[in-house]
Amino acid sequence: xxxxxxTRSLNKEFGAVIAAKDLNVQINKGEVVGVIGSNGAGKTTxxxxxxxxxxxxxxxxxxxxxxxxxxxxxxxxxxxxxRSFQVAQLFPEMTVLDNLIVALAAAESARPSFxxxxxxxxxxxxxxxxxxxxxxxxxxxxxxxxxxxxxxxLVDIAMALIGNPQMLLLDEPTSGVSVDEKTDLMxxxxxxxxxxxxxxxxxxxxxxxxxxxxxxxxxxxxGEIIADGEPAAVLADQQVxxxxxxxxxxxxxxxxxx
Amino acid sequence: MRLDKTEISLGLxxxxxVLFGFVSPGWLIFLLTIALAKALVVQGVVMQMRSGLxxxxxxxxxxxxxxxxxxxxxxxxxxxxxxxxxxxMFVAIVVAMLLGLLLTRYREIFFAMLSLAFSMIxxxxxxxxxxxxxxxxxxxxxxxxxxxxxxxxxxSQHTVFTMTVVSGLIVAVLIHRYTKAGIGVICEAVxxxxxxxxxxxxxxxxxxxxxxxxxxxxxxxGGGLTALATGHVDPEMAYWTTSGxxxxxxxxxxxxxxxxxxxAAIVFSFVRTYAIEFVPHTWQMILGFTLLAVIIFLPKxxxxxxxxxxxxxxx
Ligand SMILES: Nc1ncnc2c1ncn2[C@@H]1O[C@H](COP(=O)(O)OP(=O)(O)OP(=O)(O)O)[C@@H](O)[C@H]1O
Ligand SMILES: [Mg+2]
Numbered sequence: 001x002x003x004x005x006x007t008r009s010l011n012k013e014f015g016a017v018i019a020a021k022d023l024n025v026q027i028n029k030g031e032v033v034g035v036i037g038s039n040g041a042g043k044t045t046x047x048x049x050x051x052x053x054x055x056x057x058x059x060x061x062x063x064x065x066x067x068x069x070x071x072x073x074x075x076x077x078x079x080x081x082x083r084s085f086q087v088a089q090l091f092p093e094m095t096v097l098d099n100l101i102v103a104l105a106a107a108e109s110a111r112p113s114f115x116x117x118x119x120x121x122x123x124x125x126x127x128x129x130x131x132x133x134x135x136x137x138x139x140x141x142x143x144x145x146x147x148x149x150x151x152x153x154l155v156d157i158a159m160a161l162i163g164n165p166q167m168l169l170l171d172e173p174t175s176g177v178s179v180d181e182k183t184d185l186m187x188x189x190x191x192x193x194x195x196x197x198x199x200x201x202x203x204x205x206x207x208x209x210x211x212x213x214x215x216x217x218x219x220x221x222x223g224e225i226i227a228d229g230e231p232a233a234v235l236a237d238q239q240v241x242x243x244x245x246x247x248x249x250x251x252x253x254x255x256x257x258x
Numbered sequence: 259m260r261l262d263k264t265e266i267s268l269g270l271x272x273x274x275x276v277l278f279g280f281v282s283p284g285w286l287i288f289l290l291t292i293a294l295a296k297a298l299v300v301q302g303v304v305m306q307m308r309s310g311l312x313x314x315x316x317x318x319x320x321x322x323x324x325x326x327x328x329x330x331x332x333x334x335x336x337x338x339x340x341x342x343x344x345x346x347m348f349v350a351i352v353v354a355m356l357l358g359l360l361l362t363r364y365r366e367i368f369f370a371m372l373s374l375a376f377s378m379i380x381x382x383x384x385x386x387x388x389x390x391x392x393x394x395x396x397x398x399x400x401x402x403x404x405x406x407x408x409x410x411x412x413x414s415q416h417t418v419f420t421m422t423v424v425s426g427l428i429v430a431v432l433i434h435r436y437t438k439a440g441i442g443v444i445c446e447a448v449x450x451x452x453x454x455x456x457x458x459x460x461x462x463x464x465x466x467x468x469x470x471x472x473x474x475x476x477x478x479x480g481g482g483l484t485a486l487a488t489g490h491v492d493p494e495m496a497y498w499t500t501s502g503x504x505x506x507x508x509x510x511x512x513x514x515x516x517x518x519x520x521x522a523a524i525v526f527s528f529v530r531t532y533a534i535e536f537v538p539h540t541w542q543m544i545l546g547f548t549l550l551a552v553i554i555f556l557p558k559x560x561x562x563x564x565x566x567x568x569x570x571x572x573x
Pocket of ligand 1: 018019037038040041042043044045086
């Protein structure tokens, strides 16, 4: 198994707040990793550091074996690591179709053309395919502001996938989406991801969703990783149950914790 | 080169303007020339507004365009109008490439104030330059067009008018394409969400930089044409009230269409001319009320009177 993303004693402090403490993570190619942790545990901070948005206080980040410390988000995106956002980051005054077309053009070239039209037939056709793949073709001509949360999240993820990344980091893809829609949304996303053969790491608060899709779980607590392993093992871990998941009723085993 | 509907309409309007030039009185030709030349400067302001930046110092490039034409004729023997205008654009591009490195680091009010600062620096330098006539400025040398010298007065006025209309047409077609091209749309994307642009693997700064330089070239062309039309340049061109006027016209027209700045500049010139004539001491107040009315009733500018809200796909 080859390691695609590795962090070595990654630290981040915001004044007195320690948002990341000696994070040592190795993600292998093809893995689907879930990240859990209560609010403020440092999950988003981890994604922000790995994608170049935040500068770590100390530590090292390797992507495909090469250091990406100090690289800009766009350089890291170009290198093949894409992300989505806890709050979908779209172009609100554009239509959904235009959002995708901008992403398509960006994926083709880092230097957009000065005179040839952005909305070419080829890009429109490709964008329409993507709309279908993500099941949001009904919102083709809607402004983003008029689109429901779930669809926005999907567009956000679709835009991240357009650049054909090797790795995708999803920050709470199902937040703001009703419980019944969560599985549909994740099925759509995971189908698309599988077709692209992408390594995925996603942050999720809903343990049912986590168990359904991931092969491995990282549990964050107060800037530290307190457990890392197979979902069943991590979710059964006493510390994780005390600090992260709480004592949720589980169907798998009795609950003996105090 | 295939022309779309907008481009054909622009071409026809330009043709009508040129023909109108043959029959209209001199004062009107002059008023229209200045209005259209200013509209070119405003196009530069609008290009930046689309990317989310408001330049309160576009007078810098207006002035550079004007002074380059003036100095080229007076000191360097460049009498050909096209050569002088091109040189003005070239100088503006060089200056913009330097200033842009710094300016594109800033957004919002910081960008606005910094752009203002640079134009005021030029104003200060020009005021201190005795050789360039200090606050009085200096006159533009008689010029030629492809070796042909239009007769002074009406003849040259008419020639500048035609040149301005043709320049306006070329710039309008280019900007129309630019707005729909990768850089144009993605500059709007930068305004809407810079973080997302960055995470698409693009550099918002590089985009804003390219846009800033292109806007400078367009504005300098407007300055050069103004210099040819008035036959005079002075430091006022870089003064902050001049830049403010360009922002005013930009807001008046709105960002809806490439024709909007032209319409707004013409309306502005008429309102100002008549206001000064009939109510000489309160014309600023009239302009103020005009802008107030536009912001309240037509927040998307005068262009919204022309266009009906388009639904669905944007062409
Ligand atoms: N830019 C910042 N400046 C100061 N403190 C910050 C900043 N970003 C995050 N923090 C702090 O760092 C800690 C970790 O925040 P982070 O956003 O990574 O948590 P999270 O695990 O993503 O939480 P949530 O589930 O609420 O999204 C929190 O205490 C937060 O207040
Ligand atoms: Mg978070």
